[in-house]
Each structure stands twice: as structure tokens, then as C-alpha cells.
Amino acid sequence: MGRWEPNARGRLAEAALALYAEQGFERTTVIEIAEAAGLTERTFFRHFTDKREVLFYGTETAMDMLTRAIAEAPASASPMDAVGAALESFGAFFQEDPERVRRRDAVVSSSTELRERELVKLDALTSAMVGALRERGTPAPTAGLAAEAGIAAFKVAYAHWIAAEPDTTDSAAERKLPGLVRTALTDMQKLLADRAAG
Amino acid sequence: MGRWEPNARGRLAEAALALYAEQGFERTTVIEIAEAAGLTERTFFRHFTDKREVLFYGTETAMDMLTRAIAEAPASASPMDAVGAALESFGAFFQEDPERVRRRDAVVSSSTELRERELVKLDALTSAMVGALRERGTPAPTAGLAAEAGIAAFKVAYAHWIAAEPDTTDSAAERKLPGLVRTALTDMQKLLADRAAG
DNA sequence: ACGGTGATGACAGTTCCTGACATCACGGAG
DNA sequence: CTCCGTGATGTCAGGAACTGTCATCACCGT
Incomplete structure (x- = not known):
């Protein structure tokens, strides 16, 4: 060579x-x-x-994808709408090559240092989304909350997705990442609503 | 010496x-x-x-604090209630020595490697809360969502708290961390509710 | 053919971190 | 009171991650 x-x-x-x-x-x-x-x-x-x-090559691409999706969301969309849409398309992107994602996830999960780095990347994605939201006029506190909530839901959805799909060609909606992101967001809303007031 | x-x-x-x-x-x-x-x-x-x-000395103590708070929450409390209560008391603990917290935060914020480690610690706290919730019968998916949502809200509240308080003796409710955690949770719920159905 | 440019190699050096073994202070057994 | 076990510390050697510096090589335009 x-x-x-x-x-x-x-x-x-x-x-x-x-x-x-x-x-x-x-x-x-x-x-x-x-x-x-x-x-x-x-x-x-x-x-x-x-x-x-070396295992986190495409992070900048991912940041671009998210910020663009948020910027291109219709003006009528709420912050959480924009974040939700961005993360769903992000999930769709992951699904394009599930085999590679799985391989990579197995490696990352096996090492504390690598999980450490992955969390930083997720934090960078959060910041990128905050920036994109502020760009469209969302006030800072709202942008922070929306982005953090979105990433939190995505984490859960992603964990589900990885844990479930063996490598079957099963295409039930529950096994598709964008759908999992959506349900995670609504479930999270329900959980938060389920609190004792004040 | x-x-x-x-x-x-x-x-x-x-x-x-x-x-x-x-x-x-x-x-x-x-x-x-x-x-x-x-x-x-x-x-x-x-x-x-x-x-x-060396900068993340008391993490085990923090984990104990959170898991105990969740375990001791009344049986009638919803998962999100338990998480919220735990994080509020966690915030109260932070406030006991704001000066030290500030000092430490300034150092951690100044280094990527240290922020990296902090994120891992927060992730560990999330896992601990998931465990404590499961202990009281909360199903796994719900526990994951509740813990992640709680930590997300806490992050935002903590950032507010650090950014605001100069070192004044001002004790307005908005400057107290437990209160900020609480409002972050309700604001997050509102944001999530503010989505187009679908 | 020639020189500039960018990527690569070669090498020395610092720092983080670990293993192996010696050494020291303390506290109990006799 | 002395001796000895135990745990914490010191000392030394070394691997591996990174960085700075300079030489070398392939390509590209002139």
C-alpha cells in the first residue's frame, strides 16, 4: 500500500x-x-x-443536517415542531445504513472513553440546534429547553432502536427510528404532564 | 509537608x-x-x-442522594414527580456552597476534556435515576424518558443559575436552583405540548 | 525540465498512566 | 517494650498518546 x-x-x-x-x-x-x-x-x-x-467522523455533517432542518421548518412551526422534525429526519438518515450504525454502536458502547466522546458530540448537536432556533427568533431559554428535550427523547428512541432490531427485515413502524423519536416526544410530554401541580 | x-x-x-x-x-x-x-x-x-x-470527587454521593430521593418519594408520586423532587433537592444541595460550585464550574467550562467528563457524570446520574425508578416499579421505557427529561431540565436550570447569580445576596425565587428546576420542567412540558399533532 | 505546494515520513520529546518492588509509619501481639 | 503485619507512600522503569520540527516525496502548473 x-x-x-x-x-x-x-x-x-x-x-x-x-x-x-x-x-x-x-x-x-x-x-x-x-x-x-x-x-x-x-x-x-x-x-x-x-x-x-476517528469514530466520529461525520459529526459536522450531522450538525449541518440538523441546523438546516430547523432553519427550513415553516415559520408557523413551534420550536418543538422544528426540533422534532429535525430529529426525525436525523433518525431517517441513521436508518439508511443500519448495519454500519450497529457496528459502530457496538464499538462505542464497549468503551467508556468512547461513550464519553459520543456524549460530547450529542452536546454539540444540542448547541447547534439552539443556534438554529435562535436564528429563527426563538428566545434563548426556550431554545435551550427545546433542544435538550429533543436530544433527550432522541437518546431514548435510539437506545430502543438499537436494542430492538436484530437484523431482520421487519419494518413495523415501531422499529423505525423516526417513528420512535416521535413517540418518545409525545410520551415525554405525557410524563411531564403527569405531575402534581406546584 | x-x-x-x-x-x-x-x-x-x-x-x-x-x-x-x-x-x-x-x-x-x-x-x-x-x-x-x-x-x-x-x-x-x-x-x-x-x-x-480529581474534579469530580463527590459523584457517588450525588448518585446516592438522587437514588434515595427517588426511593423515598411517596408511592402515589408519578415517575416525573419523583424525578422532579430528587432534582430539586439536588439543586438545593448545590446551593449550599455556591462559591465553590462557581469556582469549579469556571474550571470545568474552560476545558473541553473536563466538560466531556462532566457529561459522563450526568449520564451516570441518569442511569442511577433509571435504576431507582425501576426499583419502585416504573417500567423501563418510562423510567428512561423520565430520567432523561429530568436531567435535560436540570442542565438548563443549572446553566441559568450559573449565568445569573453574580455573588449578590439577592434571594429572589428565580435565582434559586430548586425553583429553576421546577420551572424548567413545567416550561419543557409546555413546549412539548405546543406541537402539531401527528 | 523546473519550482511551488501540500501531504507524508522520520525523529525527538513531553505528558499521562501503569506495574513492580522497596520503604515508611502506625497499631496490635507477644 | 519490641516485633511484626498492614496499608499508604516512594522509586523506578516503561508503554502509549500526542506534538513540534524538519526532511522528503508526489503532483501540478509553467
């Missing part, structure tokens, strides 16, 4: 995912990853700031 | 907080912390698994 093979970043990401899955995150060394991709350790760190970051 | 001075752990935590605040997290070395506490680097790592963990 020569020095100037194309798509170095992609090769590194692939090699890392494979090695993490195979022998675990902690027992995989950056040198191993780099050599598996035909590169050197130093080059790995030119493409990824971190040993973990 | 001799080898057998008491409370090594506390001294390390104090020294770390002071140094992080003074010169930043990344530019502080573990050796510096250890020497400031009259100990060695190796001993630091016997007391804390991490350079970051």
Missing part, C-alpha cells in the same frame, strides 16, 4: 473501526491503525485530533 | 482545583499537583484514576 494511495482519512477510519471491533479500543494502538492503513502514526494525528475522534 | 499528613485525597483535590483555575487544565501537570500537595505523581494516580477525575 503505497504512500500516496487516495483517501487516507477514509482508510484510517475503516482500519480503526475494524481493529476496535476486533480487539477492543484500549488494546488497539494508533500505530497499528496507521500501519493497517499503510501510513504512519504521525499521519493519523494529522487527520484526527484523537484516537477516539 | 510530610509524607503522612492526613487527608491526602482532599489535599490533592484542593491543589488540583487551585492550579487548574490558576494556569488552566492543560498547562497543569500531574506532577505539579502532586508536589503542591506534598506527594508524588504515583500517589495521585492511586487516589484518582484520572487527571480529570
